[in-house]
Amino acid sequence: MSAFATTPIFTATQAIVFALLLTLGVGMQWLFSPRRRAVMGHAMFALATAVQAAPALAGVTLVRGAYRLGYLEEGRGFLEANLRSLVWMSGAIMLGQLIVRFVPPFSGLARDLRQAGRAVWSARFGRWMGRAR
Numbered sequence: 001m002s003a004f005a006t007t008p009i010f011t012a013t014q015a016i017v018f019a020l021l022l023t024l025g026v027g028m029q030w031l032f033s034p035r036r037r038a039v040m041g042h043a044m045f046a047l048a049t050a051v052q053a054a055p056a057l058a059g060v061t062l063v064r065g066a067y068r069l070g071y072l073e074e075g076r077g078f079l080e081a082n083l084r085s086l087v088w089m090s091g092a093i094m095l096g097q098l099i100v101r102f103v104p105p106f107s108g109l110a111r112d113l114r115q116a117g118r119a120v121w122s123a124r125f126g127r128w129m130g131r132a133r
Helices: 012-032 034-040 042-074 078-102 104-128
Strands: none
Touching (some): 042 078
């Protein structure tokens, strides 16, 4: 057996699936979060939602798919290729989430999205508890 690392094989299908899933995820958030959208504004809400969802989707569709194909091309078995690509996917998701949380342009969007969610839930709890609107 050779080393753990292999050359990933990226395909256009992976990029298309990533784009479709990201669009679907942002669209679902857009439809079902009208209060957060109103607090943040339409464009900022869509951008913040996309930035927050991108690391997980990229890890699953792009990184895992590319490494799985790389391992399969290398001659590894189906189960081994899937398990080894799982490690790369996990690392990519963790690194992506750290970037979104701590790197300035992305961290500001994630913070604004969290604050909008808190504002919506604070107002909702206030209504439920009978406080002034």
